[in-house]
Amino acid sequence: MTTNDLRKVMRQNIREYGMYIALVAIMAIFTANTKGIFISSRNIANLLNQTGYIAVLAVGMTLVIVIRHIDLSVGFLAGFLGAIAAIALTSWHMNVWLVLVLVLALGVLAGLVTAFPVARLGIPSFVASLAGWLIYRGALLLVTSSKGTIIIPDDTFNAIGNGYIPDILPVDSAFLPGLHKLTLILGFLAVVWFIVSEIGARKSKRSYNFDVIPNDMFVLKIIFISFVLGLITWVLAGYNGLSWTVVIVLGVVMVYDYIARQTVLGRHIYVVGGNPEAAELSGISVKKITFVVFGSMGFLTALSGILFASRLQSATTTAGTLFELDCIAAAYIGGVSAAGGVGKITGSLIGALVYMSLMNGMNLMGTDISLQYVIRGAVLASAVIFDVATRRRKR
Amino acid sequence: MNTPILEMKNITKTFPGVKALNDVSFSVAQGEIHCLVGENGAGKSTLMKVLSGVHPHGDYSGEILFAGQVQKFRGIADSEKAGIAIIYQELALVPDMTVYENILLGHEIRKGPAVDWNETIKKANEMLKKVRLDINPASLVKDLGVGRQQLVEIAKALCKDVKLLILDEPTAALNEDDCDNLLDLIRHLKEQGVTCVLISHKLKEVIKIADTVTVLRDGKTVVTLDAHKGEVSEGVLIKHMVGREIDNIYPRREHKRSEEVVLEVRGWGAHDNKLGRNVLTDVHFKVRKGEIIGFAGLMGSGRTELAKSIFGNPDGYTLSGELRVKDEVRSFRHTSEAIKAGIAYATEDRKGNGLILIQDVKQNITLANLAEISKRGVVNNNAEVKVATEYKEALSIKTPTVEQMVVNLSGGNQQKVSVAKWLFVKPDVLILDEPTRGIDVGAKYEIYSIMNALVEQGMSIIMISSELPEVLGMSDRIYIVSNGRITGELPVGEATQEKIMQLATS
Numbered sequence A: 001m002t003t004n005d006l007r008k009v010m011r012q013n014i015r016e017y018g019m020y021i022a023l024v025a026i027m028a029i030f031t032a033n034t035k036g037i038f039i040s041s042r043n044i045a046n047l048l049n050q051t052g053y054i055a056v057l058a059v060g061m062t063l064v065i066v067i068r069h070i071d072l073s074v075g076f077l078a079g080f081l082g083a084i085a086a087i088a089l090t091s092w093h094m095n096v097w098l099v100l101v102l103v104l105a106l107g108v109l110a111g112l113v114t115a116f117p118v119a120r121l122g123i124p125s126f127v128a129s130l131a132g133w134l135i136y137r138g139a140l141l142l143v144t145s146s147k148g149t150i151i152i153p154d155d156t157f158n159a160i161g162n163g164y165i166p167d168i169l170p171v172d173s174a175f176l177p178g179l180h181k182l183t184l185i186l187g188f189l190a191v192v193w194f195i196v197s198e199i200g201a202r203k204s205k206r207s208y209n210f211d212v213i214p215n216d217m218f219v220l221k222i223i224f225i226s227f228v229l230g231l232i233t234w235v236l237a238g239y240n241g242l243s244w245t246v247v248i249v250l251g252v253v254m255v256y257d258y259i260a261r262q263t264v265l266g267r268h269i270y271v272v273g274g275n276p277e278a279a280e281l282s283g284i285s286v287k288k289i290t291f292v293v294f295g296s297m298g299f300l301t302a303l304s305g306i307l308f309a310s311r312l313q314s315a316t317t318t319a320g321t322l323f324e325l326d327c328i329a330a331a332y333i334g335g336v337s338a339a340g341g342v343g344k345i346t347g348s349l350i351g352a353l354v355y356m357s358l359m360n361g362m363n364l365m366g367t368d369i370s371l372q373y374v375i376r377g378a379v380l381a382s383a384v385i386f387d388v389a390t391r392r393r394k395r
Numbered sequence B: 001m002n003t004p005i006l007e008m009k010n011i012t013k014t015f016p017g018v019k020a021l022n023d024v025s026f027s028v029a030q031g032e033i034h035c036l037v038g039e040n041g042a043g044k045s046t047l048m049k050v051l052s053g054v055h056p057h058g059d060y061s062g063e064i065l066f067a068g069q070v071q072k073f074r075g076i077a078d079s080e081k082a083g084i085a086i087i088y089q090e091l092a093l094v095p096d097m098t099v100y101e102n103i104l105l106g107h108e109i110r111k112g113p114a115v116d117w118n119e120t121i122k123k124a125n126e127m128l129k130k131v132r133l134d135i136n137p138a139s140l141v142k143d144l145g146v147g148r149q150q151l152v153e154i155a156k157a158l159c160k161d162v163k164l165l166i167l168d169e170p171t172a173a174l175n176e177d178d179c180d181n182l183l184d185l186i187r188h189l190k191e192q193g194v195t196c197v198l199i200s201h202k203l204k205e206v207i208k209i210a211d212t213v214t215v216l217r218d219g220k221t222v223v224t225l226d227a228h229k230g231e232v233s234e235g236v237l238i239k240h241m242v243g244r245e246i247d248n249i250y251p252r253r254e255h256k257r258s259e260e261v262v263l264e265v266r267g268w269g270a271h272d273n274k275l276g277r278n279v280l281t282d283v284h285f286k287v288r289k290g291e292i293i294g295f296a297g298l299m300g301s302g303r304t305e306l307a308k309s310i311f312g313n314p315d316g317y318t319l320s321g322e323l324r325v326k327d328e329v330r331s332f333r334h335t336s337e338a339i340k341a342g343i344a345y346a347t348e349d350r351k352g353n354g355l356i357l358i359q360d361v362k363q364n365i366t367l368a369n370l371a372e373i374s375k376r377g378v379v380n381n382n383a384e385v386k387v388a389t390e391y392k393e394a395l396s397i398k399t400p401t402v403e404q405m406v407v408n409l410s411g412g413n414q415q416k417v418s419v420a421k422w423l424f425v426k427p428d429v430l431i432l433d434e435p436t437r438g439i440d441v442g443a444k445y446e447i448y449s450i451m452n453a454l455v456e457q458g459m460s461i462i463m464i465s466s467e468l469p470e471v472l473g474m475s476d477r478i479y480i481v482s483n484g485r486i487t488g489e490l491p492v493g494e495a496t497q498e499k500i501m502q503l504a505t506s
């Protein structure tokens, strides 16, 4: 392989690789500055669980931004729905599964309500969702005002944000003691699946005579990503294994990524974002897509509220504060474009990881909170500038 | 002729997978009108972008000499300073701003830190006089017709001290009157010493106005012809452009006449609530199976509105009257219902509401008929590539792969993509709104042949066109639209340009 090849591939994919490089760099810096605490199994598990509730929001927000809208109401809506879950469990004594279904359904409903003025009346989503922000903030205060914090006693519910998947063998069994076996197996399967699907995709591209990256580059890429996947698996297996939060987030990301890239619905969403008038004239209902995207945002907001309440094992009066801005930041770091029609689901996951790694790492280092905000802002700004600059070069 | 004001020597410019310009040399004499012609994707726009610094020095190889000096433009600002003004294929005005704001955009006249609006308006008025446009400079650009917008764009260019004015297909969207008006203006500017490079696919106007014509083909200069030596004729140009002769630009064929009516409107009216007026009044027409209907008329006569009001009414007019599709009274609530009923509408404004520029060729082609290449809501990528490649070849869309982003295609090839998208829907009635705008003669011929083939298979086509020869050359019957009404119907045998123009202005 020549350095020229390497440079060419890097230049063509700089936007995507840039994000991974940033993530690795951030992790390396924090690991060095915390004497390795950052990369410890325990902290990584913790970091992933923290990322969960922002990541699912970022996934939904990505699609909202792709269709040229914004939803500011998600933060307090997540807090409010978390409180509803807590009340349903403690005061109404509902079955925990029923509560989950109820809260998710309420989320979808809330999303559709936000979509209504936007899609039907042409009200800017910024304004419509700002109204939602105020309303849900009030609603959250109202339902939590009598008790303040509502403690959730339900173990099943709390496992969502704190629990780990069970293992097939006891942890202290003679075979690989101290490691979570099921996590190892799943990680191994993921690596195999990744390699097989990459080779498949390359083959089919070849059969159409499309450009593919050179062989040695391809092998290098496979080895690198497999190594990263393996490393993550190893680190997680060293603590309690995969948490339920991670399972849920991965599930959401995989389903949404598939929908976005492979389905008619996904295509329509990106077409509406790319050129709404053209979409309308191609028989695609912009209204319908708007409802679908906001409905999905509501669903994911409810999920985020559940993850957060479950993680804290309680509902508080300030739950969800600033979530909306955190997930918007994550989506932009992940490469979504405000002009519409551009943005990857996987990008937003990485964006959320970058963003939450920053918070987690700076907390470990004991960085002053005021400085933390400044650094987060600086990272967001540089990510977007980098994005715009690399995009322009491509043209 | 006199000394060259511009010499471009051995220009080569490559994009990933495309050699857009291959060792092109191009020279323009002081004070002449120099036309640049060639097929879609021949490299005309790219050559002008190299000249104006859009593709900066270093992105291409070769040398540019302008006004006797070697130039290394790093951006538009550099070339503007040297006295080159370019008006792009796509208009670049701000629709919601006034005419005077647009004219002085980027060259605002200041008094201290603030804009001096009185001076601005005065200067704008001067410029408007120069382009002989008599309008209120305070009117909004979006309220002007395309023809006038074009003139405003030229006025804007003239604000700077222009030695060389480049116009990239300025007349593509204009009707004949506006065209003549523009050509007049260019002659007038020439008298005042402005050299002009004009890119156009309308060969008749090229012949009318050019002093010199350069033909590009596949990124190479084929020939430069001197009009004053009688070297230029339509036949000669076509031969150089496409490399073969086309004797009949409009391939006529005898249509099997069928009496089956597939689409009919009766007493059709449309009221635009935003404008507060009727855009269509008491329209009657019918379309039979297997015929090509031409809709002639002036810009803004209501032809596009008529098409859209039938095609699911996306602009939300209040409709009245009766729409019959295959003998059934229908009213569509959405474009998707119209598509399902077998009606398709290819828009006149491919960039504005036709294409998704940031998506690739294949996604644009399959967009309106994803159902056909998907199963249970999941798109089959391989089928998509196959379909798109078929249309790419059928319409000779010039692109390295169907995965190229549409924004990177030349204007004419974008138009082909937008037509291909609707061909893939395989409708019963296909409404084509200005289908050959910005398309070269060869590709026009291909599109006409495809239209004929489709009609043979039983499709009906409604062609809206401002090019009368095209309407006369391709239609079986012609309806003339004026002021939102149908003012006449002519079988093609009886139609002449004069008759149509008379009805169109009545």
Ligand SMILES: Nc1ncnc2c1ncn2[C@@H]1O[C@H](COP(=O)(O)OP(=O)(O)OP(=O)(O)O)[C@@H](O)[C@H]1O
Binding pocket: A395, B015, B016, B018, B019, B020, B038, B039, B040, B041, B042, B043, B044, B045, B046, B047, B089, B398, B399, B407, B408, B409, B410, B411, B412, B413, B438, B440
């Ligand atoms: N930014 C770009 N990226 C990739 N390819 C490009 C880009 N711009 C132009 N091309 C390619 O270069 C070739 C020449 O394009 P150009 O726009 O100069 O054609 P043109 O002669 O102006 O055609 P038309 O008459 O259709 O406007 C085309 O094949 C086009 O696809």
Ligand SMILES: [Mg+2]
Binding pocket: B044, B045, B046, B089, B168, B410, B411, B412
């Ligand atoms: Mg062009």
